[in-house]
Amino acid sequence: MLTRIDHIGIACFDLDTTAEFYRATYGFEVFHTEVNEEQGVREAMLRINGTDDGGSSYIQLLEPVRPDSTVAKWLDKNGEGVHHIAFGTADVDAEAAAIGEKGVRVLYEEPRRGSMDSRITFLHPKDCHGVLTELVTSASPSATTDH
């Protein structure tokens, strides 16, 4: 079961400038930052609200850290904007398997590491009406609220 909008992933050219825009304009503070070497991105998570499944909803800002990363290529083509959306679930393995059986292409054979030690996978946007869609299981309930 998918129980929340976990985050909206937004690709940007400069993470610090964009995070400052979100802080100054809306009051959203950076909750967490990290570099995901595998994905080739530096990320900032801005926590927007808590959700009734015990998790949170975030804006995730993504800056490429190398020109061959998928986000760098995406930015070259599209410019800044919404890159993907993510739904939270308690069991990303089971959800990915069930959705894959329905004929939607799941991009990773096994879930990989996402922000804040979550486990993530992606669904092919061409199978999802143009929306790159991520499934996320948080590391632990406290990981979404405590650091």
Place this chain on the structure above:
Amino acid sequence: MLTRIDHIGIACFDLDTTAEFYRATYGFEVFHTEVNEEQGVREAMLRINGTDDGGSSYIQLLEPVRPDSTVAKWLDKNGEGVHHIAFGTADVDAEAAAIGEKGVRVLYEEPRRGSMDSRITFLHPKDCHGVLTELVTSASPSATTDH
């Protein structure tokens, strides 16, 4: 104050087909549908989760009902995908005024009617790092959960 991710607006060619994809793939049911003549769209709201400000987060599917609507033109250019994101607030008038004073272009002089009798305005995507951003005040707390 902006207190939640209210919705993610997704433009699609066929509302019924896309809503059925979201139901069959993820289990998300249609919570509400309406036509917004002013915006030139037919909308379906899929409620994903409750939020800790007493509201909800939705996926909003948008199908143009006339070829000159902004969503029709957007689809011609981009194909299906994420069209905008929306933050919820108790006071869209005050938020729009405060954000406008920071130099972000607010697209409506006064908030207009959005889904489920909400009051909405939009911020210019070029002032928001490429993201068309909506601000929403729900009609009433119960309107986000009761019908």
